[in-house]
Amino acid sequence: MATKQKLSKEALVIKKDNGKDNIVLEFGKLKRAVLTLRAINHPLRKKIVSMLEDKRKMTVTEIYDILKIEQSVASQHLAILRRAEIVTTKREGKFIFYGVNKKRIGEITNIVEDLAQKE
Amino acid sequence: MSSAANKLINPVRLKAATAVVRACAHPLRLKLLAYIHGKRKTNVNAIYRTLKIEQSVTSQHLKILREANFVLTERDGKRIYYTVNYKQLKRISNLLQKYF
Numbered sequence: 001m002a003t004k005q006k007l008s009k010e011a012l013v014i015k016k017d018n019g020k021d022n023i024v025l026e027f028g029k030l031k032r033a034v035l036t037l038r039a040i041n042h043p044l045r046k047k048i049v050s051m052l053e054d055k056r057k058m059t060v061t062e063i064y065d066i067l068k069i070e071q072s073v074a075s076q077h078l079a080i081l082r083r084a085e086i087v088t089t090k091r092e093g094k095f096i097f098y099g100v101n102k103k104r105i106g107e108i109t110n111i112v113e114d115l116a117q118k119e
Numbered sequence: 120m121s122s123a124a125n126k127l128i129n130p131v132r133l134k135a136a137t138a139v140v141r142a143c144a145h146p147l148r149l150k151l152l153a154y155i156h157g158k159r160k161t162n163v164n165a166i167y168r169t170l171k172i173e174q175s176v177t178s179q180h181l182k183i184l185r186e187a188n189f190v191l192t193e194r195d196g197k198r199i200y201y202t203v204n205y206k207q208l209k210r211i212s213n214l215l216q217k218y219f
Binding site: 012014021023024025026027029030031032033034036037038040041105107108109110111112113114115116 | 128129130131132133134135136137139140141143144146149152153156203205208209210211212214215216218219
């Protein structure tokens with residue numbers, strides 16, 4: 001049974017009697033979780049991820065040419081995907097190539113499946 | 120769309136998952152959870168009086184927590200009592216530690 005609780009701006013900590021089973025919800029991590037799920041939940045960003053999965057690596061120029069969007073728009077969405085670790089960047093000479101982070105996409109799939117279950 | 124990501128990440132479940140995380144990624148709702156946990160079992164009147172939040176605001180946030188399964192309700196006569204659903208909190212806590 002629960003006994004003590006502590007709430008700071010940074011986290012909700014629920015302490016249990018045995019001290020082993022503490023529940024910690026860090027606000028920073030919650031925010032990151034929200035940003036990650038929101039990053040993938042967007043039509044244009046889904047399109048970018050699909051393209052990168054098909055072509056393996058692309059420059060920002062290739063991406064905005066194919067999607068017929070402004071470079072600034074493409075860069076903005078790529079930044080959101082990069083912060084969520086859904087895409088990675090790699091410099092080769094003077095080009096920066098974007099690619100998908102398959103491991104992270106697999107993890108996000110697990111997170112979504114886990115959270116979407118009722119019990 | 121034919122890609123693996125879009126096949127794997129089902130849009131309906133993504134929406135449901137996002138709602139769950141957003142429900143607890145909110146300072147006031149975390150405060151409500153902490154308060155209910157401290158009391159073990161409480162009702163909406165005690166919550167809004169103690170935390171000095173408007174009743175309508177309190178009810179609104181409790182609804183979000185209930186829909187995301189973070190609190191459980193039981194009726195005792197006219198009153199509805201809230202308890203923390205530790206199982207759901209533990210689930211989120213585990214995911215946060217593992218992936219973020």
